[in-house]
Amino acid sequence: MSDSTITDTNAGNVSTPTERSALEEVAAQYADAIAAGAAYREYQAAYEALQQDANAKALFAEYQRRSNYVQAAGQWGGVREQDGAELERLEREMSEHSTIARYRASQTALVEELRELNAIMGEELGIDFAAMVRPSSCGCH
Amino acid sequence: MEAALKEAVNKFAGTVREEPVTRSFFEARQAFESNSELYALRLEYTRLVHELRTKQSEGTLVEEDVAELRTLEHTVNDHEVTKELSEAQIRMVEVLQRCNTVISERLGFDYASSAATQRSCGC
Numbered sequence: 001m002s003d004s005t006i007t008d009t010n011a012g013n014v015s016t017p018t019e020r021s022a023l024e025e026v027a028a029q030y031a032d033a034i035a036a037g038a039a040y041r042e043y044q045a046a047y048e049a050l051q052q053d054a055n056a057k058a059l060f061a062e063y064q065r066r067s068n069y070v071q072a073a074g075q076w077g078g079v080r081e082q083d084g085a086e087l088e089r090l091e092r093e094m095s096e097h098s099t100i101a102r103y104r105a106s107q108t109a110l111v112e113e114l115r116e117l118n119a120i121m122g123e124e125l126g127i128d129f130a131a132m133v134r135p136s137s138c139g140c141h
Numbered sequence: 142m143e144a145a146l147k148e149a150v151n152k153f154a155g156t157v158r159e160e161p162v163t164r165s166f167f168e169a170r171q172a173f174e175s176n177s178e179l180y181a182l183r184l185e186y187t188r189l190v191h192e193l194r195t196k197q198s199e200g201t202l203v204e205e206d207v208a209e210l211r212t213l214e215h216t217v218n219d220h221e222v223t224k225e226l227s228e229a230q231i232r233m234v235e236v237l238q239r240c241n242t243v244i245s246e247r248l249g250f251d252y253a254s255s256a257a258t259q260r261s262c263g264c
Binding site: 020021022023024026027028029030031032033034035036037038040110111113114115116117118119120121124125126128129130131132133134135 | 151160253255
């Protein structure tokens with residue numbers, strides 16, 4: 001994941017309610033508050049707009065494919081000059097595409113908000129909640 | 142930031158703080174940080190790491206140096222107070238991960254991965 005992107009963008013799904021602890025209920029209320037906020041609503045709208053725009057979707061997919069290839073090739077030193085140039089061209093095209101630009105801007109704004117919220121939690125708790133529970137946590141101590 | 146959002150995060154943080162697993166973790170961390178024996182061992186570990194780096198850059202590092210560091214590492218990790226901290230953290234993280242799952246299911250992406258700013262574990 002890059003610095004301001006969100007992975008697994010199946011935005012806004014609500015799972016079937018299962019039995020939750022009191023803490024999990026409060027966590028659900030917290031999630032609801034995020035989902036009701038302007039940043040999340042704009043992100044969701046931009047995501048839906050992206051899904052409706054076949055041209056944007058194709059461009060986005062092509063960029064991700066090319067980007068993954070360049071990243072993988074970079075690990076064994078196999079990036080050719082034309083690969084980098086092609087990636088730059090796709091990047092330019094994406095930045096000029098209004099649907100994609102909106103989607104990316106909404107992602108950046110939402111990630112900033114989530115990081116700000118996590119910082120507030122950190123101040124309150126004295127631990128970094130997100131860093132501690134995310135899937136790649138180091139598990140030290 | 143919207144007032145409702147700030148209120149929600151404060152409530153969530155406050156509820157997490159009052160959870161028995163969180164209280165246990167903070168008690169275990171306090172015990173770890175205030176244990177004079179462990180403090181001395183950790184100081185020695187830091188000194189040794191620095192010394193080994195210097196030796197490495199000078200090309201004088203030998204196997205015995207690395208073994209000494211490993212032994213010290215094991216002494217810290219096998220200490221009862223360290224073990225209690227590890228276990229308390231595991232229990233707390235399990236509870237917090239379930240919260241993350243609840244939040245992530247609602248939002249449609251992994252909340253913690255998006256909200257984290259640093260690469261380290263944050264403990």
